[in-house]
Amino acid sequence: MVRILILGTGSMAVNHAESFRAAPGASVVAAIETDATRREAFGKQFGITNLFADIESAIAWGEFDAVANVTPDAVHYPTTMRLLAAGKHVFCEKPLATDYPLALEMAETAEAKGLINMVNFTYRNSPALQKARELVVAGAIGEVRHFEASYLQSWLVGKQWGDWRTESRWLWRLSEEHGSKGVLGDVGVHIVDFATYGADSAVANVDSRLRTFHKAEGDRIGDYKLDANDSVVMTAELANGALGTITATRFATGHANDLTLRLFGTAGAIEVKTDGKASSLRSCTGADIDTQVWKDVPCPPVPTTYERFVQACNTGVNGDPSFRRAAEVQRVLDLCFAQEAARALNAASPATAG
Template sequence: MRILILGTGGMANQHAKHFAAIEGVTLAGGVDVDPARVEAFNQTHGIERGFGSLDAALAWGEFDAIANVTPDSIHHPTTMAALNAGKHVFCEKPLATDYAKAMEMTETAERLGLINMVNLTYRNVAQLQKAREIVQSGQVGTVKHFEASYLQSWLVSKAWGDWRTESQWLWRLSKKHGSNGVLGDIGVHILDFAAYGAGSDFSKVFCRLETFSKAENNKIGEYDLDANDSFAMTAQLENGALGVIHATRWATGHFNELRLRIYGEKGSVEIQHRHDWSKLLTCLGDDIETGTWTEVAVDPVPTNYMRFVEAVRSGQNLEPSFRHATNIQKVLDLATVTDRDRSEHKV
């Protein structure tokens, strides 16, 4: 299988590394509008061919699939071009900047019979996979309540670099540079984390968004710092469970941390995931009477990269699919609407 890496920024290095490590996969080329960047990327990963545009790469065409690692606002036009050229697509999240675009991408991929997956990276967390298995087995009983959070601290810490001077962070704070803020950037992850772990999609949402002052006139160079920094959401799942979800970039002391707690009538599970460790805790059976929590050991699971290759080879689409990501995008869009209307909306 031959795969093209479209976009050669920071996250593209993860795609190249993971795909290259899979037996039988070849990195066929790199694409970027910045010639120096694509040249450096190709040298790092031993890729022979570089292209300055997707059109040029598609004209060459000697590859099976595309890993789309372009900025959020570019996902739609580039994915549509790739699909219409008959290429399978593994797209970074969010799939698109709005529900309508995401649905067009989904329907096109399905109509053409092409493999389509979105890199919701926290599906790679083995503890989340095991928690979902426990919930779906009925061990916690009917799910009644859940709480989920995604905490980052790069607006108050330089552990990942200085956002005031680096474009890789500044664009995430600017609507005109294609960002939907924390809601679009990491909200998509925690919504998927919560729904997947609880084994149910969303039915109702209400969200509040906040953008805090970060610089004089909330502007640095060409970047207007107008994208949301924090959100707090109440949500109900199709299974009836009620819960809260929140995310922020102002969580001092938390570099990159996701948590999910799922409470059922017979027991509970909790997933803690950080950049350096993950834990799964359960309170089941007789332990619910003493409030005793037990850490559960889990085995590694196949990554999204591995499963995309498996899907292309088998011809059978796997999750997380474009359609799933489109459903999440609908919730993200509604979150913005509910913030404006100050009222709950049905999904």
């Protein structure tokens, strides 16, 4: 039985606590939260009596085996490194770190210590994505030649999750000063993993465009400067030679939270759709290629990332997605940020006379 500590008690921590409590072979035994009011409320909600204000106090207590790190993005690196030094397994929220070098250091440290390390790419929980990858690996659609991947949200248009103009829990996601990496860092990390996992191939080359749209007078609301990117478009080549696009936006009117992956191969094609809850898979293979007929593919249930982490801790065999996998995804995001920075620098440079 793996004893789990929850680090951070924000809204996502509720999902972690509920999921780990429901997972066979695990128990949630403690939590860390700097804010006393939130700490006590979280403990009461989940019946947790071992509550700590900081990591050092929890480590000194020591009666836990693994940690679900649900802190803000910029805090993932220092907190995880401290926990790894203490010999604790870590299940970290995405993104693993704010840049590739830090993410790689986290992966290498966990591996060197022989500790279980996984990242919560929640859309791996989609039975359709898991089945799609299985079909690709089995050669059911031949060699992948082209792909299209998109993550579409519309909370900058509608109010399905609240009003971003007045709520800090959304405004911080639009401000680099408040730690946001924009749509690329927030959900781009998911769709890059979604696409490359489904295609069973890493990104070899990428060319990207980021865009921040005008959303308020002076591009600011109160303390929040609205400068984080809102949309991203990537043209990518995979290691298997496939060419395609990866896009993410918060301005996809009519789409609350929709991920789509289409893979086109020499012997067929598949399409995955999910909103994070329900998912579907359809394919066009065999004789259907000649008539462009698509058929639904049954997708059996799959273990969640939470359940896989628990299993990994109890067996000693690391699960997927690992820290190293998350670092590879971060490498792609860093390339996109670097390309945009270089483009902005070139645009700001005065023209040179010929």
